[in-house]
Amino acid sequence: MIKKEINPKSNKLVEEVKKDYRASQDLGIKRCMQCGLCTSNCPAARHSNYDPREIVKMVLDDNWELLDNPDLWNCFYCYTCQSNCPVNNSPCQVNQVLRQKNLHKAEYKIKMKEFSAYGDSYLDFGVGSMPKAFFDGMVKDYGKSYVDLKVNLEDIRHELGLEDYNIKGKALEDVRNILKESGFKSRLKKFKNAKES
Amino acid sequence: MNTESKNLENLSSDLENNYNSLGKKSKSGERVGVFICRCGGNISDTIDIERLKSSLDANFVEDYENLCSLNCRRHIREEIMEQNLDRVVIAACSPLTHLKTFQNYADPLNPSMVEMVNLREQCSWVHDDPEKATQKAIGLTQAGVEKVKSAQALKKIISRTEKSAAIFGGGISGITAALSLANQGVKVTIIEKNPAIGGNMVKIGKVFSPEKLAEECSLCILNPIINDVVNHKNINIMTKTNLRRAGRRSTYFNLVLEKETSYIHEDRCIACGNCVDVCPVEVPDEWNQGMTMRKAIYKPFAQAVPDVYTIDTENCKKCGKCVKVCKMDAIDLKLKNEVVPLKAGSVIIATGHEHFDLSTRPEYGYERFDDVISQMDLARLLGVNGPTLGKLQKISDGKQPQRVVMVQCTGSRDEKSGGKRYCSKVCCMVALKHASIIREKFPDTEVVICYTDLRTPGMYENYLRYVQDKGLKLVRGRPGEVTKKGDHLLVRVEDTLQRQPLEMETDMVVLSEAIEPSEGTMKLARRFNVGLSQDMFIKEKHAKIKPVNTDVERIFVCGTAQGPKDISESVSQASAAAAKVSEQIKCGTEAEPPVAIIRTSLCKHCGKCKEICGFKAIYRDEEYMSIDPMACKGCGACAGVCPEGAIEIIGLNDQELYAQMEGLLRDKEDGEIRILAFLDNVGYTAADTIGNNRVSYPEAIRIIRIPSINRIMPEHLMFAYEHGADGILMAEYPDECMLEAHKAKMKELSESVAAQGIPADRLRFYKAYAPHYRGLAQQFEDFYMDILEGDDLKKF
Numbered sequence A: 001m002i003k004k005e006i007n008p009k010s011n012k013l014v015e016e017v018k019k020d021y022r023a024s025q026d027l028g029i030k031r032c033m034q035c036g037l038c039t040s041n042c043p044a045a046r047h048s049n050y051d052p053r054e055i056v057k058m059v060l061d062d063n064w065e066l067l068d069n070p071d072l073w074n075c076f077y078c079y080t081c082q083s084n085c086p087v088n089n090s091p092c093q094v095n096q097v098l099r100q101k102n103l104h105k106a107e108y109k110i111k112m113k114e115f116s117a118y119g120d121s122y123l124d125f126g127v128g129s130m131p132k133a134f135f136d137g138m139v140k141d142y143g144k145s146y147v148d149l150k151v152n153l154e155d156i157r158h159e160l161g162l163e164d165y166n167i168k169g170k171a172l173e174d175v176r177n178i179l180k181e182s183g184f185k186s187r188l189k190k191f192k193n194a195k196e197s
Numbered sequence B: 001m002n003t004e005s006k007n008l009e010n011l012s013s014d015l016e017n018n019y020n021s022l023g024k025k026s027k028s029g030e031r032v033g034v035f036i037c038r039c040g041g042n043i044s045d046t047i048d049i050e051r052l053k054s055s056l057d058a059n060f061v062e063d064y065e066n067l068c069s070l071n072c073r074r075h076i077r078e079e080i081m082e083q084n085l086d087r088v089v090i091a092a093c094s095p096l097t098h099l100k101t102f103q104n105y106a107d108p109l110n111p112s113m114v115e116m117v118n119l120r121e122q123c124s125w126v127h128d129d130p131e132k133a134t135q136k137a138i139g140l141t142q143a144g145v146e147k148v149k150s151a152q153a154l155k156k157i158i159s160r161t162e163k164s165a166a167i168f169g170g171g172i173s174g175i176t177a178a179l180s181l182a183n184q185g186v187k188v189t190i191i192e193k194n195p196a197i198g199g200n201m202v203k204i205g206k207v208f209s210p211e212k213l214a215e216e217c218s219l220c221i222l223n224p225i226i227n228d229v230v231n232h233k234n235i236n237i238m239t240k241t242n243l244r245r246a247g248r249r250s251t252y253f254n255l256v257l258e259k260e261t262s263y264i265h266e267d268r269c270i271a272c273g274n275c276v277d278v279c280p281v282e283v284p285d286e287w288n289q290g291m292t293m294r295k296a297i298y299k300p301f302a303q304a305v306p307d308v309y310t311i312d313t314e315n316c317k318k319c320g321k322c323v324k325v326c327k328m329d330a331i332d333l334k335l336k337n338e339v340v341p342l343k344a345g346s347v348i349i350a351t352g353h354e355h356f357d358l359s360t361r362p363e364y365g366y367e368r369f370d371d372v373i374s375q376m377d378l379a380r381l382l383g384v385n386g387p388t389l390g391k392l393q394k395i396s397d398g399k400q401p402q403r404v405v406m407v408q409c410t411g412s413r414d415e416k417s418g419g420k421r422y423c424s425k426v427c428c429m430v431a432l433k434h435a436s437i438i439r440e441k442f443p444d445t446e447v448v449i450c451y452t453d454l455r456t457p458g459m460y461e462n463y464l465r466y467v468q469d470k471g472l473k474l475v476r477g478r479p480g481e482v483t484k485k486g487d488h489l490l491v492r493v494e495d496t497l498q499r500q501p502l503e504m505e506t507d508m509v510v511l512s513e514a515i516e517p518s519e520g521t522m523k524l525a526r527r528f529n530v531g532l533s534q535d536m537f538i539k540e541k542h543a544k545i546k547p548v549n550t551d552v553e554r555i556f557v558c559g560t561a562q563g564p565k566d567i568s569e570s571v572s573q574a575s576a577a578a579a580k581v582s583e584q585i586k587c588g589t590e591a592e593p594p595v596a597i598i599r600t601s602l603c604k605h606c607g608k609c610k611e612i613c614g615f616k617a618i619y620r621d622e623e624y625m626s627i628d629p630m631a632c633k634g635c636g637a638c639a640g641v642c643p644e645g646a647i648e649i650i651g652l653n654d655q656e657l658y659a660q661m662e663g664l665l666r667d668k669e670d671g672e673i674r675i676l677a678f679l680d681n682v683g684y685t686a687a688d689t690i691g692n693n694r695v696s697y698p699e700a701i702r703i704i705r706i707p708s709i710n711r712i713m714p715e716h717l718m719f720a721y722e723h724g725a726d727g728i729l730m731a732e733y734p735d736e737c738m739l740e741a742h743k744a745k746m747k748e749l750s751e752s753v754a755a756q757g758i759p760a761d762r763l764r765f766y767k768a769y770a771p772h773y774r775g776l777a778q779q780f781e782d783f784y785m786d787i788l789e790g791d792d793l794k795k796f
């Protein structure tokens, strides 16, 4: 049985989520009707114990134990829930805010290890893109066409009249400098070096 | 008919004449009488009545114990005759509650010749010091005398609505309203865009009856009503007809309708159907949701009314084959659309709804999979006059489905693009109705309803139980996707009560499509300048107290044109709309002053007044700008913006206003403070309540009742300051439709008095609330204290 004591400040977690700069201004989290549409289409829910609807419910219930729920780390930010939710909520964004809250703790730093390759892509190309480390896996999933796309991406873009995807030259230098000056690079390094405690 | 109403009938429709003042006597010759009420001590215990009487300057002054008693009615009448009084001041209680009574007691006098001074609520009940209260009572009463001297006698303003109505939409709502009005002798025209009347109700086959725990045949219920409509001498039905233009007049609408041709002389067609077989054109039949085909010449459905064939001119190839076989010579392919003028006293919008476009939710596969259908499709499938003659069959292979999954809230309660944020209100019941029919007739088919919330309020809950008893499966969750796996469809949903994603195999998926506002309704609204809600349905004037009025006088709404609702609710609303039309016709309606009038000779047709009037009282007819006295609230906003000074507010003219202000500021002593409080009806009510509760406030406060601060011009305020007002408070609860005008007015007034050197805090605005009378009392108190303690007293 859940016991609910009188607690006039029971909106703390949801307010913190809403205030967070990662959350869209009009994030509909308070309007969630627990319809489960997000979960019905969520690949993480299909393959693990993750349940985006329940995550949202726990936030609304001001259940801070949620922050230490290991399921939280099964979402991989496909944004399907965000594009489906009938009240413009985004369990995906909510998840991002929640994870961030724990990143200062050693036991969670290690969780960031597998994502750190994304960070590298900013340093390498100046934009976020599929990290090199995932390349083999992608080829395995998508076949040779993935290699073709990767190799010829810039040519294809030129043909379509689009500019380069990757940032080059001075601009790339600038991005790298910003990432360095802002502490991104050193933070990334910390995550990479994190050890199982 | 009494002479008075005969007179009214003869009133010229020229508004200017209509409002001409009757008062021709010179002001000096007017004899004013003052009747003072002691109110059983309520007034006389605080106010020294003898001193009040002796201090007044009037032709006759007398006091009575209970002025509102029937006995005093006789006294007042007698004195008016004996003393030859032209005008009277009743110094008693609040005009909000008693003005009508005293206008009646003073009967031979025109009602505008009666002025009430609120000695009780605004003086004896709120001030304790008898000396000061008496002083103030003298001031208030003398101001009443001055004001009534400037009053102009007004003729009654009666606006008689023509005894006819145009009803747009021939569905259950339109038909119900039409029949009710026609039975009361009103000439009704039903204007329907389709070739037959009956609307959605004829299509759905069965209706749910929660009170009987049954499903009933909709056509069987509707047919007798339709027959009554067809045979009624007061009803004219125009099918395939649309509104082209709408002009507003003071007592009717001038409509221009276009009747699309059907290439058929309706009076000759005997509906033999010989023409159908020879027609070579085949198109999907909308009656069966496109699941069957029909010819270009067709009758929408067997029991269609009017009972004639029609040609779908868009698809007709004009081959002429039908013309040859028609023995009645009823078909003429050269017929053209007809333009028909119509004069209608009132308009009812009953244009119904449309269904959500399911192709905008491709994840549910409505267009990809044959066996994903809508509830309306299912209704046709289950209809004995439908494409399968009532058999439940899959479209793909004609076999009976083993499982049917219904997806609730498709397009409803959905803020994604194209979705509707509201609940469509009927689809839970529609799903249950279909589940009930399926479980009854095809017990081998399992029915699963995927719902977010099941909405079956009131008696409808009984119906839910009844269907549950038939063996209904419920899954609480909103599906995200419908796909195909092998021979089956697959519905992905979270069973939220199990906290498990669920993949459910099924043979058929039924989407409970949202109800949405129709294109036709929106067009009609634009033509009539009728306001729409945020969800694009016709907006009612007030959801609680004017649920079938629109924001335009004499235009009403009923049925799903106003928002999602079921048949029972639509019929109630239609009956209410008919009652409102009939009320307007029968009672004629008397406009209460103040109202605005336009001096047409001065008007330059700039339209500024029309723009500012949120009550939509002002309209442009063929030549003139006109004001509908029934819609006008007399707020005065239009008069404030008219560059030609062409608008006058009858019932509270400038002379009265100046006279009252002057009276209230007269005989001010050295060091005394006077604050004028201009209060609208809500503010005035709050002030009365202050009195009722004996909350006291400073004697400095002198109240003037106005329709709205929009009535007040900068020059009025300057007059007050120049005549000794130390402060002016304006309190109003602005009408929602006038919020902008209200804001602009506050700005205009503050800026112009500031430009004249009046310190900003000497003009205050306050939003009045009737129940929050203490707030107003506090405002009075604070304003007074601020002036008293400020060192710039009188030195601005």
Ligand code: SF4
Pocket: A031, A032, A033, A034, A035, A036, A037, A038, A039, A052, A053, A056, A084, A085, A086, A087, A088, A089, A090, A091
């Ligand atoms: S889809 Fe949106 S409303 Fe539905 S449960 Fe998920 S977050 Fe809540």
Ligand code: SF4
Pocket: B408, B409, B410, B412, B413, B422, B423, B424, B425, B426, B427, B428, B429, B453, B454, B455, B512
């Ligand atoms: S009536 Fe039921 S199915 Fe329709 S929108 Fe409302 S909750 Fe959804």
Ligand code: SF4
Pocket: B598, B602, B603, B604, B605, B606, B607, B608, B609, B610, B625, B641, B642, B643, B644, B645, B646, B647
């Ligand atoms: S604002 Fe005055 S001049 Fe302009 S249309 Fe209205 S009444 Fe006529």
Ligand code: SF4
Pocket: B595, B596, B612, B613, B614, B615, B616, B617, B618, B627, B631, B632, B633, B634, B635, B636, B637, B638, B639
């Ligand atoms: S603006 Fe006010 S006074 Fe003028 S017509 Fe409209 S309601 Fe009447």
